[in-house]
Amino acid sequence: MPVKATHATLLAGRDAVYDPRAQQGSVPVEFHFDDGSTLDGALILTSAELERLYAQTSRLLDAHERALGGIS
Template sequence: MTGRRLPHLPSQGAELGNAAPFFPKLGDLAADTAGSGRVGVVVTLPGEDSATTYHLRPPGGGPAWSAPADGTTLRPVPAQVTHATLLPGRDAVYDPRARQSSVPMEFHLEDGSTREGALVLTAIDLERLYAQTCRLLDRNENVLSEDS
């Protein structure tokens, strides 16, 4: 050993990880990891109106609370999935070892972005999906025959 301090070793006081610190802006949703981990809208920033902390309020309204000005207890709240669609041009695959099927999907998030992923189904899940899909196709066919 060289005897030099290595900053990436936790025993020497440095934290692991390379994530950038989170400094929310006014109106951002933030999860406060202090206490119960509740989610709030940032309504006051440190230094604004002589505030020395972040002030957050529940999204639907309610009493505000404070979080440290350095943002150490605040985390971003990821956008939630609104719906999923099949990825065009990609086929489902079956993995005989895992006894599962995988259907390529595109997940649409509330912020307008999308993420690719997969719907993983066991044999029982496939049977349930097949039964539900058949019922939906029958209903669609009935509607089409009524319209003509």
């Protein structure tokens, strides 16, 4: 039976990069598999996907702040 990916995390010590010619961003990630193995990779995002991810992560940060009691 093939190994399945369970999730991906940000790759420590590496930074996201934007390529203006390709109009894409690249976020280094580590894929985790159900057998415990990992594999380095990249999440490639178009400009529209970058904007969508920014909106989503902003909402997550706002929810985090509210949960900590920082913002009402």
